Amino acid sequence: MELHGALVASPGMGHAVPILELGKRLLNQHGFDRVTVFLVTDDVSRSKSLIGKTSTEEDPKFVIRFLQLGVSGQELNGSLLTKLAEMMREALPQIKSAFMELEPRPSVIVVDLLGTEALAVAKELQIMKKHVLVTTSAWFLALTVYMASLDKETLLKQLRSRGALLIPGCNPVMFDPVKDPSNYIRELAESQRIGAEVITADGVFVNTWHDLEPVTIGSFLDPENLGRVMRGVPVHPVGPLVRFAEPGLKHDVLNWLDLQPKESVVYVSFGSGGALTAEQTMELAYGLELTGQRFIWVVRSPAEDDPSASMFDKTKNQTEPLDYLPEGFLDRTKDIGLVVRTWAPQEEILAHKSTGGFVSHCGWNSVLESIVNGVPMIAWPLYSEQSMNARLVSEELKIATRVGVDDGIVKKEEIVEMVKRMMDEEEGKEMRTNVKELKKTAEEALKKSHIPSSYFSQ
Incomplete structure (x- = not known):
C-alpha cells in the first residue's frame, strides 16, 4: 500500500515553512511514497513568491498546492488568532474536496495548530492517522491544551486573580496585568477549542527538541502532569524544522555582507507579518544610526493599530x-547600513559569518533560525x-536581551543600549x-529521528 501524506498549513510563512520541512522529512526519512502539501492563503501569488525564494527543485513525489480563500485577512476583524481561525x-x-x-487517498494527514477543525474532516473521510504539527514551542502547546482542560469561568478567574496560568510541570505563563481577560473572550474561546481538538489527534509533532525545552517536554511525558492533560496522545519533538541557507545564492545583501568584518552586522527584521508604528519606526532608525554599528534593516510601511498588519498586506x-x-x-x-524593502534572504543572512546579532520579533521560525546559526x-x-x-530566549535560554517598552515605544536610547x-x-x-552551545544541540537533534521507525506503518 502506498504511503501518502497530506499536510495542511494555515496562512503565513511561520506555518508554511515548518509544514513544508516536515513534508520533506516524511518523504526522505520515514518511508513515505508521496507527500502533498496544501497551503491555505488569501493571496496565492504572494505566497508563491515567498515559497519560491526558498523552495527546492520540484519533486513529483512532493507536491505543493495552494488553496485560495474567498475572504482576506484584511477584511476580517479581531486579533490575528481569530482572523486565522476564521x-x-x-x-x-x-480542504475536504x-x-x-x-489519488491514492492519503493514509496520514497533518494539520497545523490553527487547522485542527480539519481533523474532523479527516475522520469523516476515514483517513487512518491524524496528526497536528505545532509550529511554535512545546510551551505554547502546553498553554493551549491546559487552557482547554479548564472551563471558561475557572480560566477567567485564574487570569484575573493571578495574572498568570500555572501549568502542571511547566513554567507559568504570565499575562498582561493591565488587560482585562474579559476583553479577549473570542481569543480564549478559539484557544480552548483548538486545545480540545488537539487531543482528538493520534499524535502531535512539535517544532522543538529536548535540549531546547527539557522541562516542558518532560511534563508531556509525565502522566501526572501534562501527560494526563493529553489523555494518552503522544507528543513528538521533531525540530528544528527550519530552512537552511541555500549555498551559492546570489543577492545584493549577501554581496554587501561579504565586505563586512566577522560578526559585525546587526540584522533587523520583524518577520513576514510584523509592522511598527510610524513613531516606533523613527525611533528605531535614530537608534540604529546612533549605535554606529553596521546593520541590515528589512523595513515595511508603518501601521498604527495592528502590529501584524504586514501578514495580509497586499x-x-x-x-x-x-x-x-x-x-x-x-x-x-549609507557607509555602515543597508535598508532593504519588504524581504531579504533571512536564512542566508543569519548563516553569514559577518552577522553578529539579530533584532527579532521572536516569531518561532526566526528564533530557531537564529539558534541553528548561532546568532544572539x-x-x-x-x-x-x-x-x-521572548521570555524563553531571554530569561531561560539566555541567548537574548529583551527590550522594554515605555508608553508603548522603545526609545532610541534603549535601542542603542541593547545593541x-x-x-x-x-x-x-x-x-x-x-547560543552556539544550543546550535550544537540542534545539530544533534537533526541527526536523530524522533518519530519511531514503525510509527506510520502500524
Whole structure:
C-alpha cells in the first residue's frame, strides 16, 4: 500500500515553512511514497513568491498546492488568532474536496495548530492517522491544551486573580496585568477549542527538541502532569524544522555582507507579518544610526493599530519612497547600513559569518533560525505568542536581551543600549556562547529521528 501524506498549513510563512520541512522529512526519512502539501492563503501569488525564494527543485513525489480563500485577512476583524481561525474555518470545504480528490487517498494527514477543525474532516473521510504539527514551542502547546482542560469561568478567574496560568510541570505563563481577560473572550474561546481538538489527534509533532525545552517536554511525558492533560496522545519533538541557507545564492545583501568584518552586522527584521508604528519606526532608525554599528534593516510601511498588519498586506513597497524614515537617514548611514524593502534572504543572512546579532520579533521560525546559526538576539515581541518566545530566549535560554517598552515605544536610547549589550559587552559574549552551545544541540537533534521507525506503518 502506498504511503501518502497530506499536510495542511494555515496562512503565513511561520506555518508554511515548518509544514513544508516536515513534508520533506516524511518523504526522505520515514518511508513515505508521496507527500502533498496544501497551503491555505488569501493571496496565492504572494505566497508563491515567498515559497519560491526558498523552495527546492520540484519533486513529483512532493507536491505543493495552494488553496485560495474567498475572504482576506484584511477584511476580517479581531486579533490575528481569530482572523486565522476564521480563515481556516472558511477553508474547510476546500480542504475536504482536496483530500477527496487525492489519488491514492492519503493514509496520514497533518494539520497545523490553527487547522485542527480539519481533523474532523479527516475522520469523516476515514483517513487512518491524524496528526497536528505545532509550529511554535512545546510551551505554547502546553498553554493551549491546559487552557482547554479548564472551563471558561475557572480560566477567567485564574487570569484575573493571578495574572498568570500555572501549568502542571511547566513554567507559568504570565499575562498582561493591565488587560482585562474579559476583553479577549473570542481569543480564549478559539484557544480552548483548538486545545480540545488537539487531543482528538493520534499524535502531535512539535517544532522543538529536548535540549531546547527539557522541562516542558518532560511534563508531556509525565502522566501526572501534562501527560494526563493529553489523555494518552503522544507528543513528538521533531525540530528544528527550519530552512537552511541555500549555498551559492546570489543577492545584493549577501554581496554587501561579504565586505563586512566577522560578526559585525546587526540584522533587523520583524518577520513576514510584523509592522511598527510610524513613531516606533523613527525611533528605531535614530537608534540604529546612533549605535554606529553596521546593520541590515528589512523595513515595511508603518501601521498604527495592528502590529501584524504586514501578514495580509497586499501592497508591494519595493519602489515606494521611504519617506517614513528620518530625513537624511539613508545618506547618513549609507557607509555602515543597508535598508532593504519588504524581504531579504533571512536564512542566508543569519548563516553569514559577518552577522553578529539579530533584532527579532521572536516569531518561532526566526528564533530557531537564529539558534541553528548561532546568532544572539534582541527580543522585540509584537503579537501572538511572541512574548512567550521572548521570555524563553531571554530569561531561560539566555541567548537574548529583551527590550522594554515605555508608553508603548522603545526609545532610541534603549535601542542603542541593547545593541551595545549584544555586540560589545560581557552579557553579549555570554549570549553568543550560549547560543552556539544550543546550535550544537540542534545539530544533534537533526541527526536523530524522533518519530519511531514503525510509527506510520502500524
